[in-house]
Amino acid sequence: xxxxxxxxxxxxxxxxxxxxxxxxxxxxxxxxxxxxxxxxxxxxxxxxxxxxxxxxxxxxxxxxxxxxxxxxxxxxxxxxxxxxxxxxxxxxxxxxxxxxxxxxxxxxxxxxxxxxxxxxxxxxxxxxxxxxxxxxxxxxxxxxxxxxxxxxxxxxxxxxxxxxxxxxxxxxxxxxxxxxxxxxxxxxxxxxxxxxxxxxxxxxxxxxxxxxxxxxxxxxxxxxxxxxxxxxxxxxxxxxxxxxxxxxxxxxxxxxxxxxxxxxxxxxxxxxxxx
Amino acid sequence: xxxxxxxxxxxxxxxxxxxxxxxxxxxxxxxxxxxxxxxxxxxxxxxxxxxxxxxxxxxxxxxxxxxxxxxxxxxxxxxxxxxxxxxxxxxxxxxxxxxxxxxxxxxxxxxxxxxxxxxxxxxxxxxxxxxxxxxxxxxxxxxxxxxxxxxxxxxxxxxxxxxxxxxxxxxxxxxxxxxxxxxxxxxxxxxxxxxxxxxxxxxxxxxxxxxxxxxxxxxxxxxxxxxxxxxxxxxxxxxxxxxxxxxxxxxxxxxxxxxxxxxxxxxxxxxxxxxxxxxxxxxxxxxxxxxxxx
Numbered sequence: 001x002x003x004x005x006x007x008x009x010x011x012x013x014x015x016x017x018x019x020x021x022x023x024x025x026x027x028x029x030x031x032x033x034x035x036x037x038x039x040x041x042x043x044x045x046x047x048x049x050x051x052x053x054x055x056x057x058x059x060x061x062x063x064x065x066x067x068x069x070x071x072x073x074x075x076x077x078x079x080x081x082x083x084x085x086x087x088x089x090x091x092x093x094x095x096x097x098x099x100x101x102x103x104x105x106x107x108x109x110x111x112x113x114x115x116x117x118x119x120x121x122x123x124x125x126x127x128x129x130x131x132x133x134x135x136x137x138x139x140x141x142x143x144x145x146x147x148x149x150x151x152x153x154x155x156x157x158x159x160x161x162x163x164x165x166x167x168x169x170x171x172x173x174x175x176x177x178x179x180x181x182x183x184x185x186x187x188x189x190x191x192x193x194x195x196x197x198x199x200x201x202x203x204x205x206x207x208x209x210x211x212x213x214x215x216x217x218x219x220x221x222x223x224x225x226x227x228x229x230x231x232x233x234x235x236x237x238x239x240x241x242x243x244x245x246x247x248x249x250x251x252x253x254x255x256x257x258x259x260x261x262x263x264x265x266x267x268x269x270x271x272x273x274x275x
Numbered sequence: 276x277x278x279x280x281x282x283x284x285x286x287x288x289x290x291x292x293x294x295x296x297x298x299x300x301x302x303x304x305x306x307x308x309x310x311x312x313x314x315x316x317x318x319x320x321x322x323x324x325x326x327x328x329x330x331x332x333x334x335x336x337x338x339x340x341x342x343x344x345x346x347x348x349x350x351x352x353x354x355x356x357x358x359x360x361x362x363x364x365x366x367x368x369x370x371x372x373x374x375x376x377x378x379x380x381x382x383x384x385x386x387x388x389x390x391x392x393x394x395x396x397x398x399x400x401x402x403x404x405x406x407x408x409x410x411x412x413x414x415x416x417x418x419x420x421x422x423x424x425x426x427x428x429x430x431x432x433x434x435x436x437x438x439x440x441x442x443x444x445x446x447x448x449x450x451x452x453x454x455x456x457x458x459x460x461x462x463x464x465x466x467x468x469x470x471x472x473x474x475x476x477x478x479x480x481x482x483x484x485x486x487x488x489x490x491x492x493x494x495x496x497x498x499x500x501x502x503x504x505x506x507x508x509x510x511x512x513x514x515x516x517x518x519x520x521x522x523x524x525x526x527x528x529x530x531x532x533x534x535x536x537x538x539x540x541x542x543x544x545x546x547x548x549x550x551x552x553x554x555x556x557x558x559x560x561x562x563x564x565x566x567x568x569x
Contacts, residue, residue: 014370123310239401256389257389
């Protein structure tokens with residue numbers, strides 16, 4: 001094969017795959033800008049004949065969109081704070097302290113990554129019920145404050161690369177271990193903390209199972225469960241409106257991803273594990 | 276604390292680990308034990324749980340619906356996992372070597388990973404629409420094929436769900452494979468070229484063996500995730516049509532939070548747990564035969 005044909009062929013395949021991967025998003029956006037009458041017309045058009053924002057106006061009427069967005073943000077940000085705090089504390093202990101039972105606890109924690117969430121789902125629900133947290137956002141946020149295998153592993157790996165000399169110097173200056181953690185480890189670990197924060201935010205923003213189980217009232221619903229209910233209860237074929245909702249659900253996370261892309265990729269390759 | 280530096284020194288690590296340990300005890304170990312206990316009871320969350328021994332497990336064994344669910348889950352896993360691993364490896368190879376604008380393509384392929392399953396499933400259910408969906412329109416326009424009813428057709432609903440799942444997860448495994456490819460030393464390729472190996476031979480005897488630890492890892496996590504398929508079912512089909520897409524995870528959710536049969540749901544969750552455990556265990560046993568740790 002000639003040297004010019006090979007890159008050309010590769011570009012052709014790359015573009016074809018890109019259409020398959022990105023096409024549905026373009027179609028989602030295009031549909032959300034069409035009128036109800038136009039989405040059922042053949043042949044379908046990628047660019048709407050009459051651009052309209054009516055679907056976005058309508059979705060505000062059928063869904064309490066403001067409160068749903070606020071709930072989604074509250075859960076995602078609350079859980080992110082909880083994960084970053086609890087995981088970084090644990091990771092520091094695992095990376096820099098000596099104590100009895102360290103290996104056992106660490107292995108036990110890592111083993112939970114293999115544990116299907118369905119096994120713990122019912123008892124955790126019962127715990128939340130006994131705490132009176134059913135139909136509250138806290139039911140989703142509180143567990144995030146009690147550590148996690150992914151975040152602890154990620155941060156421990158990063159903390160282990162911080163030179164011991166820095167720590168020794170601080171100790172000679174009279175710093176306690178907590179101050180070393182707070183003043184030295186956390187500021188030096190910003191990339192790893194950003195990775196964990198992005199992953200946690202994304203998985204809680206996108207989560208459907210948790211909100212479906214815990215949040216029964218409309219005032220407490222997050223955007224994901226709101227959209228799922230909208231589709232199943234009210235308008236199974238109003239794809240014009242549903243696509244507007246889908247765009248609103250995807251948009252914040254896409255923006256976040258485009259800004260923090262390198263942290264996403266680093267997080268996956270560093271741990272190779274999904275939240 | 277300054278009066279007893281020795282005691283504090285010993286206690287301090289456990290203070291840092293307190294949240295993690297509470298989480299491990301309550302939300303993991305304790306919950307696993309509680310589920311196990313619940314699986315031997317009958318409980319509707321109103322009256323107290325009643326001990327029925329192996330009743331739930333026997334009941335499942337004798338129910339044909341349960342076996343349908345197991346069959347659906349296994350079929351889903353065995354369609355989704357090989358397809359996902361092969362396609363993501365192919366994608367990684369495609370975007371591995373440098374080319375102008377290659378980063379843009381990598382980003383594009385990763386977009387489905389970060390999007391919510393609800394948004395993705397909504398647009399796919401629109402694409403799958405039998406009459407007005409883009410997919411059947413294109414099948415007809417390009418090949419003259421009248422496409423199936425996809426999610427409304429009990430034969431095609433499960434494969435359609437596989438398609439959405441694979442499409443959404445491709446970018447994730449691709450990134451892991453990409454990292455694996457970048458760790459293969461260049462001199463191995465140079466040596467292969469000197470030996471006169473062609474592209475396919477180099478792939479078979481250098482790339483694949485050197486990549487096998489990564490492949491193993493990708494297979495393990497893809498399997499674990501595939502067994503737990505829930506959100507796709509919830510948004511695309513709710514288990515229908517005629518239970519054709521009812522999978523274990525969704526069946527557990529139904530029994531627990533729609534029918535309030537907590538004991539049965541707990542027993543089901545242990546079936547799922549056992550499946551994941553056995554398959555993962557087998558993976559680790561078999562890996563010695565094909566994974567190459569250079």
